[in-house]
Amino acid sequence: MKTRFFNAIAATFVLLLLTSMLLGLTLESNGTELVIQVAEGTRLSWIISGAVIVFLFQFFRNEISQGWQNTRSSMGNAVPTSISEKVKTTSQLSGLKTTALCFLVAGLMIWPFFASRGSVDLATLTLIYIMLGLGLNIVVGLAGLLDLGYVGFYAVGAYSYALLNMYFGIDFWTGLLAGGLLAAFFGFILGFPVLRLRGDYLAIVTLGFGEIIRILLNNLTDLTGGPNGISQIPKPDLFGLEFSRRAKEEGNVPFHEFFGIDYSSGYKVIFLYLVALLLVIATVFVINRLLRMPIGRAWEALREDDIACQSLGLNKTAVKLSAFTIGAAFAGFAGTFFAARQGFISPESFTFIESAIILAIVVLGGMGSQIGTVLAAIIMTLLPEFAREFNEYRMLMFGLMMVFMMGWRPQGLLPMKRPHIEVERKPQGVVSMQSDNLTTSGNQLVREV
Amino acid sequence: MSQPLLEASDLNMRFGGLVAVDNVALRVHSDEIISIIGPNGAGKTTVFNCLTGFYKPTAGTIRFKGEDIAGLPGHKISRKGIVRTFQHVRLFKDMTVLENLLVAQHRHMNTSLLAGLFNTPGFRRSEAMALDKAMQWLERVNLLDMANRNAGNLAYGQQRRLEIARCMVTRPDLLMLDEPAAGLNPKETEELDNLICELRDHHKVSVLLIEHDMQLVMGISDRIYVINQGRPLASGTPESVQNHPDVIKAYLGET
Structure with missing residues (x-):
């Protein structure tokens, strides 16, 4: 009871802390200086009612989940509790980890509001590479198929959105879906010839595929604009709210007008960052599930x-x-998002070096390891930025670092961890599962051993 | 006797000019342990490869439960209920022991992408059942303590046992073991002997065995086929094969 009370208090406190900063205070310009003011009454009442809800939910959490369990079991499709308990250890993170993860995500979401525009932009780029790394990690790290033409699918995604927008005027979110599906379709097509090949041969075929896509895009001048690329690709919108100074489409309201705030180009950068973050979180979630599914195994x-x-x-x-x-x-x-972020794409962006960098991210991070891939993507995008003063020696350093990495940790920064499944220890000779003839004859043999 | 579980006749396998298997015929009935023996290079493993779809036999018919399976791809044959082990241990070495057993149950599980992504009750039930099955077999082959170890880190004898368990979780009708006792010590061989008998007696599985350990073969086999240089040499009960003059000649050489 006591711990529940403290848990509820802690959760409410966190909520109050966050909301009071985000909603409770407003910045207003008074002449030349900025003044921090407490927001008006309606907002404060919102915060308080939110806090009450969180407190009550946390306090009565057990009862609520119990009730939910009961309704589910009365619906008749409940998982037998003993079994579901056992599986929980495999598919769900421990409480501490979940909390840490929530704080991390919350931190990442709040961070851009305090960071400089340049660093938010760089972080967005990093997130794109994280997504690419995680995607390639499935093919190379998990399935063990060496793919050197991964950038081809990136290009397919980017050009799908750009072209569909140019010719049919679809918006970013539809384009995201279309880009993903089209790239998947291309992956499927490439899959066929690839099936009979392995190792080096596969690598060469995929390398060729990546190049074919790029050269096609370069030469289909009528359709894709060739080396001139496609420009003026619209940015993502928030439920129809654009982030430009004036709405490009008739009847649309820009974001700042809708919320009655002043226009700032910073909002756009932050929004792009948040979209990228959302995409990465979705990717991590999906891949995490896939790993625990039959297909991942x-x-x-x-x-x-x-x-x-x-x-x-x-x-x-x-x-x-x-x-x-x-x-x-x-x-x-990732390609669709890249196109939307840049606003301009050309075949230049999809050269072999991109494939190589993404592959380096996967290898550097540790084949199959998700955290490793994320870490490696961050290193690979940030390091060239920080090493700018070394000019042309930058790539040399980069190469040297890779060589040393492979010598020092050939398994990558953070090698993949296997999911650990708790084994229930049973009293000797008693098997609690479905009685099979296995149980009786099995045990006497086990004892012999 | 009723319809045999597996019946191969006139099985031929040629690699260019080399005849590896020449008119081999064999039958396996339900709940039988059958052994194939013969000197090294006699073509025993090639017969296995033909039966399980790793090679497409040049000629001959293979019927499993009355259905022609000659030339089907390996995974399809496996799904019909024939699973095999290999001369060398072929475990998924970097995966845990438990994961090895879960992979083997792939086709019995809920593989729907959406069900898995949203972790639906149906999906969890299917996972839990697979886990239960895996646990049962781990307990049976005495590897429960190793469940979370990487399969590659097990001792050789344990890897062999895991391989058999991995076959059994696929719920086969016919288990084909290629030299399961190779490299095992006498005690482990005895355990293997017990295990194979148990599979037949309690799990309704027929076993087709390639083995060089004559003590094991003669002890557990219901019938034995002898192959020499790709050709069938003799077949019958252990006693009749043991005393067959041609078999003695093939093994001990001309005297």
């Missing part, structure tokens, strides 16, 4: 031993195709 099994996979009834072709398709889809999402 099948990818890894295929990387380890494809002959054993076949003998266990796994369809190699289907498993490889799914890895390629899903990996490509993430590149497509």
Whole structure:
């Protein structure tokens, strides 16, 4: 009871702390100087009612979840509790980790409001690379298919949005979906010839594919504008609210007018950052789920031993195709976002060096490891920025660092961790699961051993 | 006897000019342990590869439960209920023991993408059932303590046991073991002997075995096929094969 009370108080305190800063204070310009003022009454009442709700929910959390469980079991499709308890350890993070993660995400969301415009922009770029790294990690790290043409799918995503917008005027969010789906489709198409190849041969074919896409984009001048690229790609909007000074489309209201605040180009940068963050969080979530699903395990099994996979009834072709398709889809999402952020794309942006960098991110981070990939993406995008003063020696340093990394930690920065599943220890000789003839005969043999 | 579980006849496998398998025929009935023996290079493993779809036999028919399966791809044959192990251990070494067993149950699980992404009750139930099955078999082969270890870190004998458990969680009708006792010490071989008998007696699985350990083979087999230089040499009960003059000649050489 006591801990519950303290938990509820703590949660409410965090809420108050956050909301009072974000909602409770307003900045107003008084002549030349900025004055911090307490917001008007309606906002304060919102904050207080929010705090009350959070407090009550935290305090009665057990009862609420109990009630939810009951309704579910009365619906008749509840998971038997003993079994669901057991699976929980595999698929859910511990409480402490969840809290830490929530704080991290909250911190990342608040950060751009205090950071400089340049660093937010750089962070957005980093997030794009994180997404690309995570996507390629599926293909290379998990399924073990060396893909040197990953940038091709990135280009497909970017050009899908740019072209669909140019010819049909679709908006960013539809374009995001279309870009992802089209890239996935290209991944699927490429998957077919790739299925029979492995190792080096596969790498060469995918390398060729990446180049084909780029050269096609370069030469289909009528459709894609060739080397001139496509410009004036619209930025993402927030439920129809644009972030420009004046609405580009008739009847649209710009963001700042809708909320009655002054125009600032900084909002756009922050919004782009938040969209990228959202995409990365979604990517991490999806890949995390995939890893705990049969398909994710099948990818890894295929990387380890494809002959054993076949003998266990796994369809190699289907498993490889799914890895390629899903990996490509993430590149497509990243590409769409990239196009929207830049506002201008040309085949120049999708050269082989991009593929190499993304691959380096995956290898540097540790094959299959998500946190490693995120870390490596941050290093790979930030380091060139910080090393600008070294000018042309920058790439040399970069290469040297890679060489040393591979010598020092060939398994990557943070090697992948296996999911740990708690094994219930049972009293000797008693098996609590469905009685099978296994149980009786099994145990006497176990004792012999 | 009723319809055999597996029936291969006139099986031929040629690699260019080399005839690796020449008119081999064999039958496996339900709940039988059948062994294939023969000197090194006799073509035993090639027969296995033909039966399980790793090679497409040049000629001959293979019927499993009355259905022609010759030339089907490996994973399809496996799904019909024939699983095999390999001469060399082929585990997923960088995955945990438990994950090895979960991968093997792939086709029995809820593989729907959406169900998995949203972690629906149906998906969780399917995962939990697979986990239960894996636990049962781990307990049976005495590897429960190793469940979270990487399979590659197990001792050799444990890896062999895990491989059999991994086959069994796919719920096969016919288990094909390629030299399961190779590299095991006498005690482990005895355990293997017990395990194989148990599979037949309690799990309704027929076992087709390639093995060089004659003590094991003669002890547990219901029938034995002898292959020499790709050709069938003899077949029958352990006693009749042991005393067959051709078999003695093939193994001990011309005297």
